[in-house]
Amino acid sequence: MAAKTDDSGPVLPPAIESAWGLRDRPPKGPRPQMSVPTIVDAAVRVADADGLAAVSMSRVAKELGAATMALYRYVGSKDELLMLMVDTGYGPPPGPPPAEADWRAGLTRWAWADHEVLRRRPWLLHVPISGPPITPQQLGWMEDGLRCLDDTTLAEGEKTSVLLLITGYIRNEASLTAQIIEGSRAAGIEPGEMMPAYSRMVARLIDPSRFPALHRVLAAGVLDQDDDPDDEFTFGLDRILDGIEALIRRRAA
Template identity: 50%
Template sequence: MTEGQDGEWTGLPAGIEAAWGLRERPAKGPKPGLSVDRIVAAAVALAAAEGLGAVSMGRVAKELGVSTMSLYRYVDAKDELYILMQEEVMGPPPEPPAPGTGWREAITAWAAAQRTMFRRHLWVLRVPISGPPATPNSVAWWEQGLAALADTGLGDDDQLSVILLISGFVRNESLLAADIAEAVESSGVGAEEVMRRYATTLKRLAHPERYPSVARVLEAKVMDGPDDPDYAFVFGMERILDGVEVMIEKRRRAGS
């Protein structure tokens, strides 16, 4: 392992240290042209085509036309490969908002950009969370989220809690979209037809006398979904930020 900026051991796998520029990546491998970048690119393409479950060291090696053991010169394990794949598709955060942008607008834009990334790469949501951000792009996203809250007057612990709350909401909302997309794909019919069949089945099972609230919602065709595909995201973000705003005002009054 390599020492960090303060001279301490980072405790990170070799591939992650290389992403930070803390160690040199192998320049040559058993086969000319093999590199971390090629391995990650092949794994990302495989995940995009067949899902994260299709990604293994053996399968990636096959896609690259090399032996499985040759990959271990560049990547220590599949879990490390997952992190590098996530780092690749995550990319850096968007440009920071213009000076004077309000905290609500700034954090909403940050959350929306994160959601867009997830929607483009739904397989990323299947990558196990093994700890806090530890790669350059993930830390850069974390930094930008915290910077959006810098002028709110919240303490560092509250700011971090807000970031975790919003990140969790974005991830959950995107994961729901991923689950629905998988269900639709496996059903062989369109999303509207899937929801129509679900509503029809539920109407047969949920008798109005026993489930009056559910029956009312079904009768109102709420399960058909709103016309705006972003409705749930916007609704959820506004409710979360309403609560954060109340907390900010309480902190300000307590400090005045």
């Protein structure tokens, strides 16, 4: 009758609570034949093999030899499953920065670890993010990133903003390169031929007098040479770190 009020407003889904180890199995009833981690692992396996679009409740159930609806005893909804997939998909964070590393070296290492995860599991990019991180490993990644800034004189709010800036960049860059790979596979051409083909198409569409800057970019052949995607990533990351460095220097002075 009385509303069951928890301490704080938004309620954590049961499956997430169990990911934090906050849930004990009630003693009654038949023994569960699956577990949340089993299901999440199966879903991750499907996503690794056939992409996020292949992850349907029935497909995951088939992977486990169970019935579709059986899964709903463990996860409250597909969205909840996706959240847990992200958590285990990222895997453990890279650990705190080495003692001898300055903030820039530390963040660079952290950024490359994040980058590597997204390169290995591009489906992570297709999971619609529905809120700030609340799963254990997600927060672990955040923690390790924040630690890189421990020795700086930035305010706590600035540290989080900085980290947000970097994660956003990494995600974005990964998204773009993943799109090129997926797009080329869909079009049935070599990944290296994707951007040149795009370049030709745009060149055919635009009027050079109305799009002079764009035309100059195309004429320079920027999109035709397939440079190392890692160089592209490094370029943007260094720009951002330069910007942060300027801020840190100003704060230190």
